[in-house]
Amino acid sequence: MKLYDLELSGNCYKVRLLAALAGIPLDIVAVDFMAGEHKKPPLIDLNPWGEIPILVDGDVVLRDSQAILVYLAAKYAGETWLPKDPAGMATVVQWLSTSANEVQNGPGAARLVDKFGFALDKADTLRRAARILPLIEAHLARHAWLALDRPTIADCAVMPYVALAPEGGVLLADFPNIRQWIARIKALPGFVAMPGV
Amino acid sequence: MKLYDLELSGNCYKVRLLAALAGIPLDIVAVDFMAGEHKKPPLIDLNPWGEIPILVDGDVVLRDSQAILVYLAAKYAGETWLPKDPAGMATVVQWLSTSANEVQNGPGAARLVDKFGFALDKADTLRRAARILPLIEAHLARHAWLALDRPTIADCAVMPYVALAPEGGVLLADFPNIRQWIARIKALPGFVAMPGV
Numbered sequence: 370m371k372l373y374d375l376e377l378s379g380n381c382y383k384v385r386l387l388a389a390l391a392g393i394p395l396d397i398v399a400v401d402f403m404a405g406e407h408k409k410p411p412l413i414d415l416n417p418w419g420e421i422p423i424l425v426d427g428d429v430v431l432r433d434s435q436a437i438l439v440y441l442a443a444k445y446a447g448e449t450w451l452p453k454d455p456a457g458m459a460t461v462v463q464w465l466s467t468s469a470n471e472v473q474n475g476p477g478a479a480r481l482v483d484k485f486g487f488a489l490d491k492a493d494t495l496r497r498a499a500r501i502l503p504l505i506e507a508h509l510a511r512h513a514w515l516a517l518d519r520p521t522i523a524d525c526a527v528m529p530y531v532a533l534a535p536e537g538g539v540l541l542a543d544f545p546n547i548r549q550w551i552a553r554i555k556a557l558p559g560f561v562a563m564p565g566v
Numbered sequence: 567m568k569l570y571d572l573e574l575s576g577n578c579y580k581v582r583l584l585a586a587l588a589g590i591p592l593d594i595v596a597v598d599f600m601a602g603e604h605k606k607p608p609l610i611d612l613n614p615w616g617e618i619p620i621l622v623d624g625d626v627v628l629r630d631s632q633a634i635l636v637y638l639a640a641k642y643a644g645e646t647w648l649p650k651d652p653a654g655m656a657t658v659v660q661w662l663s664t665s666a667n668e669v670q671n672g673p674g675a676a677r678l679v680d681k682f683g684f685a686l687d688k689a690d691t692l693r694r695a696a697r698i699l700p701l702i703e704a705h706l707a708r709h710a711w712l713a714l715d716r717p718t719i720a721d722c723a724v725m726p727y728v729a730l731a732p733e734g735g736v737l738l739a740d741f742p743n744i745r746q747w748i749a750r751i752k753a754l755p756g757f758v759a760m761p762g763v
Binding site: 417418429431432433435436437439440443444453455456458459460462463465466467469470473474490493504507508 | 614615626628629630632633634636637640641650651652653655656657659660662663664666667670671687690701704705
């Protein structure tokens, strides 16, 4: 099973993190991001979005880090990381949306500006970060993990760009619950880091 | 089962659409959006995000339209609208991310500016719309439905803010495959419309 990957991508790291925590072997294929390899054939044919990660498992080709987390959890990790009961599954999916929208366009995008020079509106990314981080902080005042009473793919999806927020100039000093939650994830058996986390 | 709802919200309409197509009864509770009812108790306690829709089904309380679609499909609609096999489920989830991010922040946000006077960067919303609509158009050149060989919650999640795009000044004239896909959805048994669709 191939993961087209960039070490510095938080979206790719989400997948490597779940795979490490759940013991799922991945064949990591490094993509030359700076050369735009992901925007040319053959990768653009695997993912017309022109983004990584991309997962290829036999005939299955998936774009989108959240979708890849769902696939890996459902196929290889049983219900531990993604429950099958409708309420539990939907509670996790709430956070997959938060990851894809508020976290990606907030702290994730702020980092793209500062670290990779993306021509995005930095003030807009900071406004979005200033909205979502206090919501996550307040949630974690009452919960050890985002979705359920154990770590799930919700935590794998949201943590990377939250932990990387300081690389976009978004500090976590005022968010002790978030820092403790990141520490809890780092203490899980099998945890792997990435640069900046 | 209560849906806290706004008739003019595409996110709320996603839920009403699936419920209508799949024959799931909903008790619609109209929220006074202009008065900010969703940003005050008791609704802010149900969803700290300060957004609608919110679904309440007994003890289950869910924010986020994508998560609500997953819940309704998994609990009440069987595998027709959301398959249980990992590849099928993940293929659908790809489009839930597209809905939460690219569609919401593109055509969805352009409409918020034009129709509701939201103080967002209109040019940014148009740039995002100009990226995602051609990707959807190209996908629909090869597929009748977004995720699988039948309508799923992927279509319910993505269609509303694509069909409403003209209300944000984003025209669909150059996207015949999208217009035909919208027409296919409108022809499904049980389809319900919303103003602008």
